[in-house]
Amino acid sequence: MVARMKKKEVTRTLTPVELEIMSAVWQLGKATVKEVQAELPKERELAYTTVATMMKILEGKGIVRSERGDKAHLFIPILRREDYAAQSLKSLTQKVFAESPTALVKHLLEDTKLSVDDLKEI
Amino acid sequence: MVARMKKKEVTRTLTPVELEIMSAVWQLGKATVKEVQAELPKERELAYTTVATMMKILEGKGIVRSERGDKAHLFIPILRREDYAAQSLKSLTQKVFAESPTALVKHLLEDTKLSVDDLKEI
DNA sequence: AGACACCTACTAAAATCTTAGTAGTATTTA
DNA sequence: TAAATACTACTAAGATTTTAGTAGGTGTCT
Numbered sequence: 422m423v424a425r426m427k428k429k430e431v432t433r434t435l436t437p438v439e440l441e442i443m444s445a446v447w448q449l450g451k452a453t454v455k456e457v458q459a460e461l462p463k464e465r466e467l468a469y470t471t472v473a474t475m476m477k478i479l480e481g482k483g484i485v486r487s488e489r490g491d492k493a494h495l496f497i498p499i500l501r502r503e504d505y506a507a508q509s510l511k512s513l514t515q516k517v518f519a520e521s522p523t524a525l526v527k528h529l530l531e532d533t534k535l536s537v538d539d540l541k542e543i
Numbered sequence: 544m545v546a547r548m549k550k551k552e553v554t555r556t557l558t559p560v561e562l563e564i565m566s567a568v569w570q571l572g573k574a575t576v577k578e579v580q581a582e583l584p585k586e587r588e589l590a591y592t593t594v595a596t597m598m599k600i601l602e603g604k605g606i607v608r609s610e611r612g613d614k615a616h617l618f619i620p621i622l623r624r625e626d627y628a629a630q631s632l633k634s635l636t637q638k639v640f641a642e643s644p645t646a647l648v649k650h651l652l653e654d655t656k657l658s659v660d661d662l663k664e665i
Numbered sequence: 666a667g668a669c670a671c672c673t674a675c676t677a678a679a680a681t682c683t684t685a686g687t688a689g690t691a692t693t694t695a
Numbered sequence: 696t697a698a699a700t701a702c703t704a705c706t707a708a709g710a711t712t713t714t715a716g717t718a719g720g721t722g723t724c725t
Contacts, residue, residue, distance in 0.1 A: 437556065438712075438714090444638050469672090469715090470714085473673070473715095474713085475713085492671075493671080493673090517628040517631060560682075592684085592702095593684050595702080596683085596684075596704095615702060
């Protein structure tokens, strides 16, 4: 009997720009090129067509899919933020926190605003 | 009066291969090209000169420095693993765990073998 | 219909990353 | 000392990533 299998998850790591773009897409949940462009940090200026190209690339890689929207295409994440996060985190622990997951948690507590109470809750 | 300042830390993110190499260097603490090459996972075969080139690049970027060793140069990390780890983690939380540091910790606990006791200790 | 605005597809240049060869120098060995 | 060995510097090809322009389509306004 074949148990429910974890999805393939061959997902390579996103390139820096892909990640920037995906951050915006994840944030928006579903968005047009224009919306993605607007969602980028204001100091980050990418031409409309550049964002469009990136969306195309992401679509080609199966990271987002597109739907015809009212006027413009709507792009929707296929790769979920949580999944990518989990994957990145795993790889991070393997690669740079090799022998000290404890250190990771420590840094984590310092960096995030996570209180001890939040932690207890978990 | 100028308080002790946190170091510049402009460190861009390491490319995949740079990270592979640095993993080895961090592991060894201080190493020759040959040692780094040997430290790579055995299924990962990079020519000696490729490793040498990478060391050069890393040195150029100020990530390692070199000292004349007995025969070969010794390469020594400038960027410390902990610092890079902290930096990566911060950027990861910003980019993919935006609104849910809690989720991060959850994943962390699932992925690492960190026990609740270890956690309490922290 | 013509002009305008907006969108997608295609194309491609520039930058960066990855890989490794070759040549030259120094050191060890036969 | 000549040959073999080991290492570094230089060079560069190929791959991938990043950036954006141009052409052509579609709808909209006057």
